[in-house]
Amino acid sequence: MTVSETQYLALLDRVVRHGDERMDRTGVGTLSLFGEMLRFDLRDGTVPILTTKRVFWKTAVKEMLWFVSGGTNIRPLLEDNVRIWSDWPLARYRREVDPAIGQAEFEQRVLDDDAFAARWGDLGPVYGKQWRRWVDAAGREHDQLGRLIDTLRRDPASRRMLFHAWNVGEIDQMALPPCHMVYQFHVNSRRELSCIIYQRSCDLFLGAPFNFTGGAALLLMIAQQADLTPGELVWMGGDVHLYRNHLDQVGALMARAPRPAPTMRLRRRAESIDAYRIDDFEVSGYDPHPALHGDVAV
Template sequence: MVRHPEYQYLDLLELVLEKGDQRIDRTGVGTKSLFGAMVRFDLSDGTVPILTTKKVFWKTAVKEMLWFLTGETNLQPLLRENVRIWTDWPLAKYRKSTGDEISQENFERRIIEDDEFAQTWGDLGPVYGKQWRRWLGADGKEYDQIAELVRTLRTNPASRRMLFHAWNPAELNSMALPPCHMVYQYHVTNEGRLNCLLFQRSCDLLLGAAFNYVGASALQLMLAQQADLAPGELIWVGGDVHLYLNHLDQARQQITRTPRPFPRMRLSRRPDSIDNYKITDFEVEGYEPHAAIKADVAV
């Protein structure tokens, strides 16, 4: 019997719990950290790695990926889609700069309703979308890495140069958070299957990994469709893979659970461009996870 692929993730949780190097990190919370990890998921049968040992809000992850693809760097469109996973950083900056201990709910409401306030306090700096779609070169020109990737997938699928990345040293200090999922590289087999290798320099294993698996899978389905290919493997490689010290009990709880079948994800239509996908284009069937596991984000 083939072992459920989710055990790769659960084994990684257990390994970090047992052997992780305990250290103080940027947030001050502290982590148990492991350096270097890899998991592989086969998307060719229509399934995607939406973890089943806890409930993952997969639409939030897909909406975030669609936001990246727009090249947008302001929080406002995300909040209007009820995606709150980026609020912590601009909220902390606002509180520190103004001394106003505004609640998260009121801060988010102001971002949504007040365009001027959103322009001032909702911008995250040149984060993922800016680098993916509008990388500023030394020649003064902007480079659209996603458009170039789609073009190459269509015209030269044997290329070993089909990748994009977000680690732009010149702009790191202007970002609310430097990119964690840094490099996406693609590979097309002779049978026309699109594989993806995602390198993530830093991974919050309890909260972040589940979202990264979903976002990368959604992107892989979109790219495959745009290039008339079929999805293949998603290979995820982690650099500093860690559990925050306030996530250890939740991780111990999760590894006691037995995985259930991965759900299937499909695209309900084919837009004419990588730029025109909407959340309603994604259909997920057969997702029956265990209960959600709550944990705080370290900022």
């Protein structure tokens, strides 16, 4: 993936050099470009886990497994030592109840108290709800992901193989409207499965590396369930931005040389899309530069 990671570095450079300066919803400020695309070839087993900074790939895959499970509460994530979704419910609790509570105390209460977790740990009808339990006007639930896999098995030439999370009627109930909102799939004549991820809004430094990793893991799972082989992961970004408080870290990352891409494989064939666990994923050859950290804009 060295060439693919070079694409990512070139995109960072374009945003730094040519990004439009904007004050955004979070008040932090961004440099932004509109309409970008990256292509990652997964056919040789490599995956887009960045090497120019350490990406905690297990965290990204655990998040994807949580989406696939239909989850909307942060408690299962915290039980898996994943804290990347805590900022939003914590901010709400601070606004409405206790502005002084620390993150560790809040998370522990979610873990220890069922009622507290139900009230304050839930994010509303976010990704997992829409992927697995989209409710139509008649009140019927639709499993978009399950239907996709069924279509891949029955009619792989279909041009209707997608799922999305932009449920207009429920946007206002979500802690955060979906960023990576549409996943479309394509099977070629060699039975290679490719996926386009359309992301309406992309934090290019913190968010994108997780989206690339999680997207690759999802593609591997779906390909296996449909008896296909992985093809390409195509990422399309709408508002692609760097937060101003990440620019120093971005400069440090861009000064690093990419290293050989790691590979990812599934250790077993799960009985269904719901049966995958983090231990099913094996990443080899990952030798990244040190991690670079930044604050999440909420």
